[in-house]
Amino acid sequence: MTHYRVVQESGVAVPRALVEFRGHHKQVVGYFGAIAPWLWYEVIEQVCSGMPDIGFVFIGPDYSGCVPLLPQRANVLYLGPVNYAQLPAYARLFDACFIPFKPGDVARSTSPLKLYEYFALEKPVVVTADMNECTVYPEVFSGGDAAELITAVRQALSTCDDQVYRKRLRTLADQNSWNVRAAVYADKLENLESE
Numbered sequence: 001m002t003h004y005r006v007v008q009e010s011g012v013a014v015p016r017a018l019v020e021f022r023g024h025h026k027q028v029v030g031y032f033g034a035i036a037p038w039l040w041y042e043v044i045e046q047v048c049s050g051m052p053d054i055g056f057v058f059i060g061p062d063y064s065g066c067v068p069l070l071p072q073r074a075n076v077l078y079l080g081p082v083n084y085a086q087l088p089a090y091a092r093l094f095d096a097c098f099i100p101f102k103p104g105d106v107a108r109s110t111s112p113l114k115l116y117e118y119f120a121l122e123k124p125v126v127v128t129a130d131m132n133e134c135t136v137y138p139e140v141f142s143g144g145d146a147a148e149l150i151t152a153v154r155q156a157l158s159t160c161d162d163q164v165y166r167k168r169l170r171t172l173a174d175q176n177s178w179n180v181r182a183a184v185y186a187d188k189l190e191n192l193e194s195e
Contacts, residue, residue: 012089018057021077022093025055027157029126030094032059032087033114035078040102040128041069046146047100048076051153056098059090088121096124096156100149103130115140120173122166124156139168 022028035058048056048071058070061081070078082090091097097118101107107130115134118125127134129144141156143149159165 012086014086014089014093015079017077018079018090018093021055021057025075026053027095027160028055028057028093029096029098029153029157030057030059030091030123031098031100032082032091033099033112034063035060035066035070036063037066038101038104038106039066039069040100041066043102043128043146043149044100045071047149047153048073050146050150051075054153054157057090057094059087091118091121091123094121094123095160096126096153097121098153099125099127099131099134101128101131103128103144107131109133116173116176119169119176122169124159124165124169126152126156137172139165139172 044056052073052075054075056071056076058076058078059080059082067078070076079090097114099112099114099118101110107128110131111133112131115125115127119139124139124141125134126141126143126149128149129135129142131142134140135142141152143152
């Protein structure tokens with residue numbers, strides 16, 4: 001998760017489109033990951049239209065031709081795929097992060113790595129209510145429909161400058177780092193061998 005904590009200032013050129021977009025919106029909510037069939041496009045449209053003062057940025061490869069399903073609005077920016085090394089510099093311009101998976105088996109069974117990457121960035125996270133692996137954390141904001149998600153986004157954005165909250169997110173990122181997970185896995189394997 002240190003990749004998302006240390007932004008190399010030299011050589012990371014954030015595109016002008018993102019800088020200008022950031023300048024036109026009071027706050028920005030971002031998503032990075034696949035633009036895929038499991039995103040909840042109808043509700044994304046409703047949330048973006050219901051929050052015209054907030055900018056929404058989507059970063060990621062287009063799977064199955066889903067980009068046209070993203071809202072075509074002045075407060076929505078799609079940047080395409082971004083090199084992993086540059087991603088933290090882009091995400092630093094977000095005020096909050098979004099994981100808008102549509103309800104169903106994918107949402108209920110997914111434990112998205114991006115949740116912990118967002119934690120490492122110290123950004124509040126909003127998810128759809130079916131994302132059980134995410135909503136176990138009280139620090140995560142969620143909603144089951146557009147109205148609830150709009151409320152959750154507003155609540156998340158209100159925590160941006162809360163240093164105690166940001167420290168909790170850092171701790172959660174540390175507790176879920178690859179090193180910690182590997183150590184837990186190795187310990188379980190060791191215990192199996194000794195039985």
